[in-house]
Amino acid sequence: MTTFGNLLQQLINAISMGSSYALMAIGLAMVFGILRLINFAHGDLIMVGSYTVLFLQLAGAPFWVAALVGIAATTLAGLIMERVAYRPIRGAPAIDMLLTSFAVGIFLENVAILIFTPISRAFPAPAVMTQVLQYGALRISSLDLITTGVTFISLVLLTLFVTHTKVGISMRAVSEDSLGARLTGINVNTVIVAAFAIGSMLAGVSGLLWSARIGKVDPLMGFYPGLKAFIAAVIGGMGSLSGAVLGAYILGFLEVLFQGLLPASLAPFRDAFVFLALIVLLLFRPNGILGRPDTEKI
Amino acid sequence: MKLRMLKTQSLPKVLTPIFLVLLLTGALLAINFLASSYVQRVITILGINIVFVVSLNLLNGFTGVFSLGQVGFMAIGAYTAAILTLPLNLKVVSLPNLPSWLAGVQLSFVPALLIGAVVSTLVALVIGLSLMRLGGSYVSVATMGFLVIVHVVLINWDSLTRGARTFAGVPPYTTLWWAWGWAALTVYVVWRLVHSSYGRSMRAVRDNEIAAQMLGINIMRTRLLAFCTSAFLAGVAGALWAHYITSFSPEAFYFTETFSLIMMLVIGGMGSISGSILGTVAITLLSEALRNAERGANLGFIKIPPIYGASQILTAAAFIAVIIYHPQGLLGGREFNFRRLLISSHRRGKGKN
Numbered sequence: 001m002t003t004f005g006n007l008l009q010q011l012i013n014a015i016s017m018g019s020s021y022a023l024m025a026i027g028l029a030m031v032f033g034i035l036r037l038i039n040f041a042h043g044d045l046i047m048v049g050s051y052t053v054l055f056l057q058l059a060g061a062p063f064w065v066a067a068l069v070g071i072a073a074t075t076l077a078g079l080i081m082e083r084v085a086y087r088p089i090r091g092a093p094a095i096d097m098l099l100t101s102f103a104v105g106i107f108l109e110n111v112a113i114l115i116f117t118p119i120s121r122a123f124p125a126p127a128v129m130t131q132v133l134q135y136g137a138l139r140i141s142s143l144d145l146i147t148t149g150v151t152f153i154s155l156v157l158l159t160l161f162v163t164h165t166k167v168g169i170s171m172r173a174v175s176e177d178s179l180g181a182r183l184t185g186i187n188v189n190t191v192i193v194a195a196f197a198i199g200s201m202l203a204g205v206s207g208l209l210w211s212a213r214i215g216k217v218d219p220l221m222g223f224y225p226g227l228k229a230f231i232a233a234v235i236g237g238m239g240s241l242s243g244a245v246l247g248a249y250i251l252g253f254l255e256v257l258f259q260g261l262l263p264a265s266l267a268p269f270r271d272a273f274v275f276l277a278l279i280v281l282l283l284f285r286p287n288g289i290l291g292r293p294d295t296e297k298i
Numbered sequence: 299m300k301l302r303m304l305k306t307q308s309l310p311k312v313l314t315p316i317f318l319v320l321l322l323t324g325a326l327l328a329i330n331f332l333a334s335s336y337v338q339r340v341i342t343i344l345g346i347n348i349v350f351v352v353s354l355n356l357l358n359g360f361t362g363v364f365s366l367g368q369v370g371f372m373a374i375g376a377y378t379a380a381i382l383t384l385p386l387n388l389k390v391v392s393l394p395n396l397p398s399w400l401a402g403v404q405l406s407f408v409p410a411l412l413i414g415a416v417v418s419t420l421v422a423l424v425i426g427l428s429l430m431r432l433g434g435s436y437v438s439v440a441t442m443g444f445l446v447i448v449h450v451v452l453i454n455w456d457s458l459t460r461g462a463r464t465f466a467g468v469p470p471y472t473t474l475w476w477a478w479g480w481a482a483l484t485v486y487v488v489w490r491l492v493h494s495s496y497g498r499s500m501r502a503v504r505d506n507e508i509a510a511q512m513l514g515i516n517i518m519r520t521r522l523l524a525f526c527t528s529a530f531l532a533g534v535a536g537a538l539w540a541h542y543i544t545s546f547s548p549e550a551f552y553f554t555e556t557f558s559l560i561m562m563l564v565i566g567g568m569g570s571i572s573g574s575i576l577g578t579v580a581i582t583l584l585s586e587a588l589r590n591a592e593r594g595a596n597l598g599f600i601k602i603p604p605i606y607g608a609s610q611i612l613t614a615a616a617f618i619a620v621i622i623y624h625p626q627g628l629l630g631g632r633e634f635n636f637r638r639l640l641i642s643s644h645r646r647g648k649g650k651n
Contacts, residue, residue, distance in 0.1 A: 038435060088622040094435045095364045096621050099564060102557055103621075107614040110607035118606075223553075227446070234439055272450040275443040282440050283428050 005137045010256050016144035018252025019151035020213070023206030024229030025236070025244035026158065027078075027199025033175035033239035034188075034195050035090065037097040041081060041105035043226015045200050046207030047112055049074035050217045053208060054123060063126045071204035077108075078200025082193065090192075105223075112219035120218035123211040130212070147209045154202060155245065162241070167194050175239060231278050237291025246289060319482065326478055338474055344582045345477030346538045349484045351562045351578045352571055353531030356488050358560075359568035360497065361524040362504025363430065366556060367441030368532045370448035371418040373551035375533025376540035377452065377459055379414035380468045383407060383541065388467040395457035407471040411537040418533030422526045430521040433507070445556065452548035459548070466545035472538045480538060484531050489571055491527065500524055501569075558585065561617050567627030572634035577627065581613070588612055 024042065031039050052073040056066035085104050089096055131142040162168035167190065173181040174191045182188055210225055211217055228251060236247025254277060258270045266273075285291075329341055350372060358364050382405045384393070389401065405413070429440050453462045491497050499520045502510040511517060540546065558581065566577020588609030620627070 036435075038439075085618055085622075089625075092621070092625060095438070096625055098364075098435065098438060099560065100618055100621050102560075103614040103617045106554075106557060107611055107618070110610040110614070113607035114605065114611065230439075231443075234436075238435075268454040269450055272447040272454075275446045275450075279425075279429070279440050279443050282432060282436055286432055286436050 074204030237288025
């Protein structure tokens with residue numbers, strides 16, 4: 001393969017990985033922007049959606065029905081999470097919220113282990129998602145194209161939502177200045193519920209694409225992509241939506257870059273280097289690339 | 299939380315620690331000679347957990363640096379000490395690719411444990427110089443990153459750690475007495491540190507960084523002291539654990555362990571040493587009981603099937619309930635105090651301290 005072809009191939013991989021992370025990271029950033037809550041359980045929403053899709057398909061539902069119901073189930077799970085665990089501790093210290101989300105994640109994972117056993121099951125992705133398109137020396141999997149396309153459409157819709165609808169504009173206002181927003185009569189409750197609904201819905205979409213990518217479903221499947229989305233959100237600047245998307249693509253590129261550049265003996269340490277990059281970035285820009293610094297009043 | 303003035307007491311102050319040491323020794327003797335091996339096992343693990351949780355409290359509770367990565371130091375202590383004590387004949391078989399200067403080394407327990415703890419401390423010093431500059435949630439994120447790095451390194455550094463495979467054959471040096479000896483020492487050291495001027499600096503940094511800075515407290519040095527002390531003791535806990543369990547893999551030092559130890563800290567009450575001990579006892583015993591229940595039971599006429607995962611579900615739900623309804627934990631930053639129990643009536647007459 002030519003160098004240029006190779007480069008293009010890697011570029012496609014990076015964009016596709018970045019897109020997967022972006023859909024997840026948006027939900028995290030949205031909730032953080034409004035509540036200052038780092039939601040560790042966000043990744044586990046993926047698992048909820050994927051099991052729903054799996055069992056609906058096993059029950060004979062066509063893929064698109066299963067997919068829609070799966071996304072709805074993920075959204076519902078996110079809303080229940082907010083109502084049961086996060087609403088009672090609203091305004092608590094950041095650490096309390098972080099630990100609660102940790103506990104929610106462990107709760108969800110173990111409920112799944114209890115119901116579905118820890119053994120992973122094959123995920124029946126439709127044929128259109130598993131094809132490999134060949135352009136000369138270039139091989140593109142249809143899933144990469146679908147992931148990138150779906151992410152792009154979601155981002156456009158999301159941008160329209162936060163700039164053109166009342167709830168979306170309120171959302172940005174609350175994220176900017178919670179007290180000020182309340183003084184203008186914005187219902188913070190509505191905004192928080194909307195943030196959880198949209199974030200979980202996007203997690204549901206990315207969960208579908210993710211399970212098609214790894215080809216299986218298991219109770220702990222959400223942990224790893226959740227962690228990656230979390231890094232993406234931190235790189236971009238927690239709370240900033242465009243930052244989360246930017247961070248996700250930077251992470252995608254970093255991973256492909258480390259994969260390609262590291263010598264074979266160090267290649268397995270890729271994730272360690274990714275986290276090292278995160279720590280180094282935090283030292284120079286503690287609030288991420290696009291994050292605004294927290295001002296502290298004395 | 300306000301800074302609390304130290305109360306100066308005359309005679310009873312010396313008596314309390316002596317009384318506690320005697321009580322502990324008596325209890326351990328009784329357990330050593332009377333209890334079943336299962337109970338001894340649980341009590342030994344309890345002692346090791348106390349070493350870890352009390353040292354975690356120094357950093358997360360008293361200094362306000364909420365680290366999620368201390369289990370990484372536990373792993374470093376465990377693997378370092380285990381590599382050093384592994385018998386030579388086993389070393390040839392299970393770690394054939396050790397660097398030559400390590401391959402012929404077989405140390406006894408105490409030096410290996412101390413080297414493990416020192417290596418943990420050195421790593422803490424190096425990464426602490428940069429990490430301790432971060433504040434709030436960011437330090438939690440970064441220390442969690444450290445935990446992931448340690449995990450990835452352990453899994454991939456095959457010649458030293460056997461990678462993801464089980465590291466087995468570590469000599470079972472840790473006894474009930476070693477575990478509780480270190481637990482007592484940890485409590486003593488952390489207690490003295492917290493009640494020294496260093497400890498007051500730590501609490502000042504936690505409660506108000508800017509005010510502490512204006513008092514001339516060096517924030518970086520204060521945090522680094524807590525971070526390194528905590529890492530040293532976490533390394534000790536890891537070495538003790540490794541020489542008790544004797545075979546383990548990197549999975550043992552990851553998020554599940556982190557969460558369960560942090561749960562002990564939070565449920566006991568951050569910023570209280572006796573709270574940490576109480577929380578550790580409560581959660582260790584609770585999860586042990588639940589783990590037994592999880593296996594199912596045969597009651598003769600009725601058979602309860604095993605329900606795997608149920609103990610984690612219950613502890614996670616209980617933890618959420620604690621944070622919602624009683625976020626300050628069992629003791630909420632106060633210390634359980636024998637003396638106060640004795641002299642409370644006297645004190646009450648004089649009004650609040």
